[in-house]
Amino acid sequence: MAAILVIDDDKYIRSSFEDLLIPVGHDVVALMTAEDALNYLQKDEPDLIFLDLKLPGMDGLCFLKTLRQRKFNIPVVVITGHANVDTSVQAMKLGATDYICKPFNIDELLIIVDKIVSEKQRDEQLEYFQKQREAIFGFGDIIGNSKPMQEVFRFIQQVAATPKTTVLIRGETGTGKELVARAIHFKSDRGNKPFIEINCSAFQETLLEAELFGYEPGAFTNASHRKKGLLELAHHGSFFLDEIGDMAPGLQAKILKVLEKQTFRRVGGTKEIMVDTRIISASSRNIEQCIAEGSFREDLYYRLNVASITLPPLRDHKKDVLLLARHFLKIYNAEFKKNIRDISEPLQEKLVSHSWPGNVRELKNIIERAVLFEEGELLTGKNISLSETSTQIPKDPAQITIPEQGISLYDIERSLIIQALHKASYNKTRASKLLKISRETLKYRLKKYKIKP
Incomplete structure (x- = not known):
């Protein structure tokens, strides 16, 4: 179960640890001196150390200092007599995890071992998953050796190093704006905190406001309880506003307030809520044209556009x-x-x-x-056909004939959905209109046919 190193000059204590811990599945190495232990640590690293403070030669406190200097990250439990509690406290300040008094209780010893080993395993798992997450959310699916993509990687690294800077990611649909936003977040100091995202084109204005800022009881019909908004959940993390060019002007003003004052109010609320989050936004629209048309606030654009990149189309x-x-x-x-x-x-x-x-x-x-x-x-x-998007479907369904060998309805429907997505530049709302179905029906069929737009 665990590799345990016992350092004690008392032969009886060393034998007791071996007799108690080996039968329950632990590997135990018992040594007399701190010097022997340091030599052992050059070859192997245990999961847990039990350390007597009074040792011949180097004492326990000096051993703890040496462990710290050599950057070992091994839990240490100090073995001490009742009269040496003060020394045990000093050992805790030097990095010891816990202490146990002689003569120790068997149950107490086993509880300490199980607790520390479980915590160490949990920490190791968290470290593993952190590495996994960095692999997935580092550059992940952002792949490329070309010069344009190397510039994208460089931008991500530079912006990730400044965790408060607002970022605007521009580019055509399908170029990977969300992936770049995730990479910026997970490579920054905010990487251990939440990454919250919302697509501004997927909600009506009132629903988007409730999702962003949350609401108080009674704010509107069926608002029976308080709900935290996504901005609040992104505290200390990053908040990704996808397709911000589609956001209504009224909401743009409230986002501008978040950027300027780091505060907002829930729908129906009066209390100002502080939030510390990095705003990353993205748009496939021409924001400058939106400003000229009066559909996008120029002052918000300047606040969002502190660090900006246009992702290259694949062509x-x-x-x-x-x-x-x-x-x-x-x-x-x-x-x-x-x-x-x-x-x-x-x-x-x-x-x-x-x-x-x-x-x-x-x-x-x-x-x-x-x-x-x-x-x-x-x-x-x-x-597959790479010219699918130009395929013409007869307006009259009766013109579609079934061949003698039969035809797969699954393939036809899946192909039509993919064609609609291509034609709509992967905008689900426009694709659903092309197919003359609701957006929710399209989402259901995307899931059914395992299509990932």
């Missing part, structure tokens, strides 16, 4: 197309339990020559579909 860094395609191939190989070795040369040529109006998101969806239906060891893409 401007085609050098990265195959790199991205192989990355997505690896992902969907694992997801669909396939073993496709590589992309066939004809498909590689098609991928590189395509204009990618839907950018990286379109490429990802194309590879997902190709992998899903591929039966060989090479990805041929025989079940």
